[in-house]
Amino acid sequence: MKTDRSSDAPSSASRAGMDVSPDWPTCWRRPPLISDRRLRWLLILATLSYGLLALASIDVNWARAADGWERGLRFIGGFASPDFSSRWRDISTGLVESLTMTFTATVAGILLSVPIGIGAARNLAPLPIYxxxxxxxxxxxxxxxxxxxxxxxAMVGFGPLxxxxxxxxxxxxxxxxxxxxDIEEIDKAQADAVRATGxxxxxxxxxxxxxQVMPRLIGLSLYRLDINFRESSVIGIVGAGGIGATLNTALDRYEYDSAAAILLLIILIVLATEYSSSWIRRRLQ
Amino acid sequence: MVCPTTASSAERVSPDARSPLALRLVRLSKRYPAGDLALSDVSLSVPPGQVLGLIGPSGAGKSTLIRCINRLVEPTSGQVFLGPARPGSPAPDEIELSALGRRGLRRARRRIGMIFQEFALVERLTVMENVLSGRLGYVPFWRSWLRRFPPADIANAYRLLDRVGLAEHADKRADALSGGQRQRVGITRALAQEPDLLLVDEPTASLDPKTSRQIMRLLREVCAEANRADDTGRGSGPGSGRGLAAIVNIHDVALAQQFMMRIVGLRAGRIVYDGPPDGLSPEVLTQIYGEEDWGSTTEDAGHSGGAPERHPAGATQHHPGPEPPTDQSMAGAL
Amino acid sequence: MNRHEPRASSRQAVSPAQKAAHQPANQQPQANARWRRHTPRRELIGWLAWLLLVLLFLVCWELMTRDQIWAFVWDAPRQAGDLFSRMVPPRWSYLDQLWRPLWDTLNIATLGTLIALVIALPIAFLAARNTSPSVAFLRPLALLVIVASRSVNALIWALLLVTILGPGLLAGVIAIALRSIGFIGKLLYEAIEEIDPQQVEAVRATGAGPVQVLDYAIMPQVLPAFAGIAVFRWDINIREATVLGLVGAGGIGLQLKASVDTLAWPQVTLIFIVILATVLVSEWISAEARKRLI
Structure with a gap:
């Protein structure tokens, strides 16, 4: 064994304490991430110049931005006094649409994902299916x-479907x-042991x-439930139903207090789903 | 908080009051928030240069005891005294670790090297950075941030790495090393602190038997070498040396008997044995490890086997016919 | 070892089959010919949970499709065919006008990610239970920032910012950054909470100060995760940035919206192809980079 040096090393020669013989190096630098000096500098230079070019590509219309300042303040003011009541009918329909399509889409998505996921694991599926x-x-x-x-x-018309x-x-x-x-990363020995039984x-x-994969699949499904709800709040912008459409309308009409109310509701619901799903995931582990 | 009788009982442990101790524990207790008492009234004195083995069943409080010394775990009550910095200097230099504030504790921790079961190297740092991290308590923040340690520290790190046979691995990442090598880096890190006390927590639990013995031998050697640096007496017998003392948690009784100068047996947070390694008779071991954990062995040893009946029927099935390897290694030690 | 993990409560909507086999406590030592994985009671609860799940699905479906005009759905295949026939072939000559928006898209994603990284790093340290200086006060605050940022999609942020700042790249960059703070912050603080406490303990035991512990024990452990998360989020941001233009926040989405609004479907096809290619390339880069980091 190559590593067994200490047992042969002379044990009496060295002394503890700070008196150090001069032949040990007194300088040490951490080895750099990229050992090639020229490549290193080239990369640094390239990064810097990209950063400058990218910054230059943003031309800000300052006059317009200054105009918007007042609107921005009004919006922040909207958070202080969110208006749930005047558009409550729109908001509640939007929320029901968002929640129902989140749940049904997640269930349907899981049912479709399981066979496709198994097919996408190279250690289980033959190449064409993979x-x-x-x-x-x-x-x-x-x-x-x-x-x-x-x-x-465009295909099925406006609405939550x-x-x-x-x-x-x-x-x-x-x-x-x-x-x-996940399936590709499973402990092969366990699967082999089952296969070995015939x-x-x-x-x-x-x-x-x-x-091996079930606990994580459940966790991921719950996580996807979160994501789907959050996504359900935007696809309304292009007419696919949900709270997003309501929000878009509110913003179009500059009704910042209603918009703030909707945003607060979204955040609250996300918080609730996240807490409950993390609670369930903890219970599962 | 300590009554006078306690102090005298602690002195009784070390009859020679003039020779300063490396470490003194006075009625140390630890109760975890969950309510279980991990240590109760542990008093212990360790003279400089002594390599002390702490044995006991898992859950006996060995790790808690070690961590209460440098207060990675805060003791509930009792006192911990660290001996004077320079061996031989008068006793008043002794500091009470358990009474220190945050800054003072950091200062004191510099003098206590710690070695861990799972090595506890920072895996993604180089070996050299790991060793130099033993100097963190000594260098100003900017030096550690820029990795610009004082030349003497670096030279000493190289010397120590060479001592444990890893000089050429200085620039490797710690996770590129084998288990035995990592433990050597762990030892080196602790030595880089120039400690007066080593706390060693199950140093060999993650290693194979051969490497375990090498690591234990290395530990004994580095403690002895530190002794020689301060002491002229060459053939210092157990307990008589000065300098680097060590407390070693160890679960392997045979290993403990071979390499330790003194054995302290812990059971359910209490010291049940304190003496030389060859005093570990079967009766003492039974006393330390208890009947429950040694089911068939204790019955072989002629003890009344009342214990198994206290268990649910399923529990005895964990120890079928052939003895587990720990039993055998212990039998070899007897 | 995984087998013993899902020690699920029987109250949850989980398949009874997911639960690992535990011997009931009252199992007799003698041979038992009828082995069941769960007690009958637990099995019943499992089935009830399934039933509940199915019922919930049906109710949701009913609510959702209340106002659905099914004629549109039956018409969908024809509509799709019609759409497809108008979308091909793509108008390749339009490609010349897409390079600049593509460059903008890339910049929105990159700059937005960078800004988010700078802001998310301290927030993550405040939010992680083992590094937060005040678990009682600062930690909930940091978590609130993370949740607020995460729950609002980049497109909604962009919608807001466009009404405030006006259309343009800046709104896009900030929208991406605002959305990414929560994502990066959450993953990062979880990574921080999962670090090996022994390594921290070891560095602390040498007498190191709190900042030194951060530098020597915590950062080295989370740095790979940090870099991986950053690249991962950059990849997602490229994808997000492609549609920000729909609400006027710059990038290739502007061209997409213009083309959809004018029903220039061959151009839309080309934009889809360009977006697809960009996303695939960025995903490849991100995957390669993360592979190197590990």
């Missing part, structure tokens, strides 16, 4: 919810990807894989 599932995931992940919502609104389809589709990209990666593919899935 590639197919990965393609679905890639499309779902790279298309913004808003863009998907635009397309679904378009939102439901959008969120369910977006859930696939999130859940199936993470589930697939278990079929389904039995391996049930006994060797499921116990």
């Amino acid at each position: 590639l197919g599932c990965r393609a679905i995931i890639a499309i779902s992940r790279s298309l913004q919810e808003i863009i998907v919502a635009i397309l679904f609104v 378009a939102g439901f389809l959008t969120l369910a589709f977006a859930t696939i990209g999130f859940l199936a990807k993470l589930l697939g990666e 278990a079929s593919w389904w039995q391996v899935l049930d006994y060797g894989v499921k116990p």
